[in-house]
Amino acid sequence: MNAPVATSLLHPEFVQRPVPEAFVQALAARFGSQCSTALAVREQHGRDEGAIAAPPPAAVVFAESTQDVQDAVRLCARHGVPVIPYGAGSSLEGHLLAVEGGISIDVSRMNRILSVNTEDLTVTVQPGITRKQLNDAIKDTGFFFPIDPGADASIGGMASTRASGTNAVRYGTMRENVLSLEVVTASGEVIRTGNRAKKSAAGYDLTRLMVGSEGTLGIFTEITVRLYPLPEAVSAAVCSFPSIEAAVRTVIQTIQVGVPIARVELIDVNSVRMVNAYSKLELREEPMLLMEFHGSPTGVKEQAEMVQEIAGEFGGNAFEWAERPEDRTRLFTARHNAYFAAVASRPGCRCITTDACVPISRLADALLDCVTEADASGIPYFLVGHVGDGNFHFGYLIDPDSEDERTRAEQLNSQLVQRAIALGGTCTGEHGVGIHKQGFLREEAGDGAVQMMRAIKQALDPRNILNPGKIFALQ
Amino acid sequence: MNAPVATSLLHPEFVQRPVPEAFVQALAARFGSQCSTALAVREQHGRDEGAIAAPPPAAVVFAESTQDVQDAVRLCARHGVPVIPYGAGSSLEGHLLAVEGGISIDVSRMNRILSVNTEDLTVTVQPGITRKQLNDAIKDTGFFFPIDPGADASIGGMASTRASGTNAVRYGTMRENVLSLEVVTASGEVIRTGNRAKKSAAGYDLTRLMVGSEGTLGIFTEITVRLYPLPEAVSAAVCSFPSIEAAVRTVIQTIQVGVPIARVELIDVNSVRMVNAYSKLELREEPMLLMEFHGSPTGVKEQAEMVQEIAGEFGGNAFEWAERPEDRTRLFTARHNAYFAAVASRPGCRCITTDACVPISRLADALLDCVTEADASGIPYFLVGHVGDGNFHFGYLIDPDSEDERTRAEQLNSQLVQRAIALGGTCTGEHGVGIHKQGFLREEAGDGAVQMMRAIKQALDPRNILNPGKIFALQ
Incomplete structure (x- = not known):
């Protein structure tokens, strides 16, 4: 789903952490022209294609290498400053917003293909390459990367949100298609989560833990994904x-x-x-x-x-x-x-998009009830779905100036999610949790599972600098 | 790979934690005849099909419900006593050994199918059901569960070790085929790691974190896996x-x-x-x-x-x-x-089995060099492989009384693993790490990644009671 750049839909009271002057100076000294504090640049990096707004980050670092990411994260770690990775800016749930302040690391210049291994059906890329750039670059090899979320998202961003799209029914999602990652951790160390073997039973599955972690556990600097023969x-x-x-x-x-x-x-x-x-x-x-x-x-x-x-x-x-x-x-x-x-x-409207996914046996029930409610609401809407996976998107087309329509659309969304959860499904099939769905995640996963996620976050990022405030609140 | 029940190959100095008398009394009071301290029962539960031996657990609890598992884990948590889940006993790397003492929870009586959903191609089972029991029970539905590691392992054990086998090349491994889990955590809480939707972007992928965690992060009490049309x-x-x-x-x-x-x-x-x-x-x-x-x-x-x-x-x-x-x-x-x-x-021999997996493009190189070394060693061997995945097993047939043959076989294994790692592969494609491959895991994943695994373990099991001493040492 593509959505236009949002102005603010909600205005939560985001509390930004102070950015020490010493940090700003150290950042400027290390990154020079690779670092910008221009308002336009910061604003561009402080929003995504979702509907929530927050003040922009304090600075944007344009990383060109793993070393750049490491150095930026180390500075952030030293000063307790939040750091948010930025790829193509196409996420939908507020993932990129600097809700606790800090800086944005833009990895779009890290868009090289590092190796293509057609014999193994793998390719290793930097995180900033977009899926279209990747497929253009390998189009003469006879192979392709199938995951297609609609937007021309970066591979790093797609891995971060566990993206999928129209042909996941056959090729799976980023969960099935990321083989391994190079990750900069909260302390600025570099680890690899796996290798290029097609399968492995070697310890905890750090790759799958990182995929879908929305920038909260580490920043991806290399990604190995599967290719398929055309x-x-x-x-x-x-x-x-x-x-x-x-x-x-x-x-x-x-x-x-x-x-x-x-x-x-x-x-x-x-x-x-x-x-x-x-x-x-x-x-x-x-x-x-x-x-x-x-x-x-x-x-x-x-x-x-x-x-x-x-x-x-x-x-x-x-x-x-x-x-x-x-x-x-x-x-x-x-x-x-x-x-x-x-x-x-509906000229001038804003679209509120849902992203539930249910077991396919319950899809007809879920859709019919949601259609009945949407029809009754009087709000114009449309429905599209990756139905082979049980994933569907309602788009409610509201008048942005009408508080009433907004409330009713959010209510429809909420009823839809609760229905999906009751039917054994999820509040998000492919967009992620970000800021918008934290309440839904608690309802879906339960307090115990969310508490387990929190414990992992606290263990791997004790100062809470990696994209803080996303997926769940720490307190 | 099936292997005969081992007597001791190595005799590491395992240090067992004390089991408080109050704990034993509380366990007997709660579980009565579901708890055994008979030596034969304990010995049977204190070994697997691998080659390492350790003293048996102090007791075996035969769990019949999630509540049983919860109660046993709570008692263990209260008294700091290790707890090791036991399914079919067919693991190969010392996974079931009570290397720090404690108790075994045998889940083989928890072998019911809880629901079959052929429309969604899923089945939810208790962990003790074996793959053959499962396929027998659903054979009239037109669907089957494809993962086949050779042994008639329990589904819980297969999930714990991220098992695969001969048809993973088409159907994937337990990583791809476990949809969600009910897990008893280290504190005795019950969580669910997912739902029955085919895909989800709702927070950290706890399912994939648990799959392959070898009993060190939680005990599985329900497992939902994918089915395929026959x-x-x-x-x-x-x-x-x-x-x-x-x-x-x-x-x-x-x-x-x-x-x-x-x-x-x-x-x-x-x-x-x-x-x-x-x-x-x-x-x-x-x-x-x-x-x-x-x-x-x-x-x-x-x-x-x-x-x-x-x-x-x-x-x-x-x-x-x-x-x-x-x-x-x-x-x-x-x-x-x-x-x-x-x-x-070779009558009277013992088999030392390897389990490396490499990117398929490097498979010929890996195999040929290993064959050359094995031929040169003079030790009888055989080679079989799930070659579509790049996974292969050498079996070195040694005289158990020959220290020299054992040393040379372990050396061949070590060279083979180092070669696999150098070629971008893994020390274990499907057997897991257990006790035997902890050194290899460090070489393969690097200290940073193993440290991340440790941090997760410490966050989720701060008293280190869940199958301690497996995958990595905590110090």
């Missing part, structure tokens, strides 16, 4: 359904019989209308599934035929093929533009 | 090669072109000879690959044809099919019996 054949299809339930039942059965579908996206009728208006398309105004199949030519054909047959059983119709790349691009562009189409449908 | 078609094939390198090159290319092979096992010529003698077979005495393909009938045929073509390029010959279940069973029984065949080839 599929020999790709085809896409779109199919309309009489109801959301029929579409979801089709997906459940597809997964259950083991069709290795590469993408399967649900778009509700509101989204279809908005996309038609925005992109001058004439998609049938019914809930629809957008699908993509990867494999051998025979395999792809077989997969698609199986899904078509299943869809037929649930009343799916207008099963249309898109075998040519340009037709596929057109379809998935429509999907990727759903957000912009929605925002354009 | 493949519509299965076929197996065996192919001989002029050299190990030719076999390995075939595997690399197979993986690289994206053939979703389900199993691909390397057996060296020594193993073939031993298996022929043991199982009265007439397999061609050359290095060979045993392969299995899962999918649709067309897909399986296509996969196998691709591999046959690749094998042909590397001089593979005698590509034989086994489409009938009994022929497949015969082939994979030969593989599973390789260990017993090897031990039978």
Whole structure:
């Protein structure tokens, strides 16, 4: 989900820690022109694409090497100053906000590919490279990195938030695709969390602990991720359904019989209308599934035929093929533009986005109840979902000047999350917790599990300098 | 790998903590006949299938519920007594040994299936159920749990050691297949590490932190794992090669072109000879690959044809099919019996097993150098490998009464591990660290990473009662 740069939606009373003058001087001495205190630069680094605002960081360091990150973190450690890693700025839950003050370390200049190992299907990169930069750079190797959260996020940021997106149903999320990390710890030490072996039983899984830790346990300086062979054949299809339930039942059965579908996206009728208006398309105004199949030519054909047959059983119709790349691009562009189409449908609106994920067997129930509530609220909304994983996003399109609409949208979000948790799901499938979902995390994980997370944080970052105030409050 | 019950190979000076009399009385009062202090029972629970021995635990509690585990852990916490979870006793690296004394909690009576959710492809079980019990119980559902480490290990034990085995190349390891856990913590609290949603970005990945933690961070009382649809078609094939390198090159290319092979096992010529003698077979005495393909009938045929073509390029010959279940069973029984065949080839011997895993591109190099060294040593050995993952096991067949052979075998193991680490690999692909590989873990992960593991352990188990002395020393 892409979202426009937010002005403030909430104004919590963030308490910023003092930044000692000696620290500022030491930082300037070490980093010179790699360090900026210009307001515009600080403001740019003090926000993400979410809806919460906070005062900007005191300075921004543009790191160009692991050594730079180490030196900056060591200075922060010495002076007790918070430090927030910054990649592409596309996170959604307030991850980048300097809620306790401190500095931002921008790693976007650390965007090199360090080694491509096509025999092992791995690539090692610096954290600032974006997923599109990575795929462009390796496009002639016959391999690709599949994780696609929509935004052109940095690989470091994607690892930090355990990102996923449209083709996680086949290729997994960052959890499955990060093999190892080089990490600068809270004391400025460098550790490696793993190696390039495909599997390992050597001690605690520090890689998976770091993935999704949102910058609170360490700053990533090298990342080894998996590559996949470019599929020999790709085809896409779109199919309309009489109801959301029929579409979801089709997906459940597809997964259950083991069709290795590469993408399967649900778009509700509101989204279809908005996309038609925005992109001058004439998609049938019914809930629809957008699908993509990867494999051998025979395999792809077989997969698609199986899904078509299943869809037929649930009343799916207008099963249309898109075998040519340009037709596929057109379809998935429509999907990727759903957000912009929605925002354009209500000029001046702001979008409040949800990110719940439920076991797929409960997806129809979850969606139908949420649709009923959203319809009853009178607030315009749209619904898209990575339904193969049970992950879905409602976008509530509110008037930013209406306190009432905001309250009602947050209430819808809250009801939706509580429903997802009650159904055995999670408040966040892929966006992370950040600031916005800390209350939901407590409800979902329980006090004992959150307390365990806190204990780990305190053990690894006793001065609480690494992106403090995110995921959970320490007190 | 199965290994016979060991008598002592090494006799480290394990220092056992005192067990207060008040603790023993409280344990007996709470657990009555569920608690045993009989020497035979304690001895059975104080060893695993590895080669190290230690004095037995002071008592064994047969837990029948989460509450039992909680109560036992609370008593241990109150009295500072170590507690070691015990499943099927099939671990290999000394995981179950009471090296600091304390009690064993046997969870084998906690072997119920709590819920099967075929729509979500998940099953929730108690930790004591073994993988064969699980698959037997769900065999009529059309789904199966694929992880197969050879031994009929408990699911709890497999999660604890991050086990994998022959078909991890397609289905992943316990790392990828455990969705969530109920865990009794060091203080006797119960937490849940996740839910049944297929993906989540909700805070630290406690599930993955617990998987592979070898009983040192908590005791698992419920485990939710993934199921897979039984493949519509299965076929197996065996192919001989002029050299190990030719076999390995075939595997690399197979993986690289994206053939979703389900199993691909390397057996060296020594193993073939031993298996022929043991199982009265007439397999061609050359290095060979045993392969299995899962999918649709067309897909399986296509996969196998691709591999046959690749094998042909590397001089593979005698590509034989086994489409009938009994022929497949015969082939994979030969593989599973390789260990017993090897031990039978040198009566009275003991087997010292290695477990390194390297990036697949380095596998041929790693194997060839290790073969050269093993041949030069004069010690009989065999080599089998889950080569699709780069994981391989040498078994050195030593005379247990020969100090010299033991020293040389340990030296071969040490050289092999150092080579694997230098090639970007790990000292343990699937057996875990336990007691035996603590030195290797330090070499592999580095002091900083091991120190991070220690810090986590100390934060979550400040009195060091959960399986102390495993993975790393605390001082």
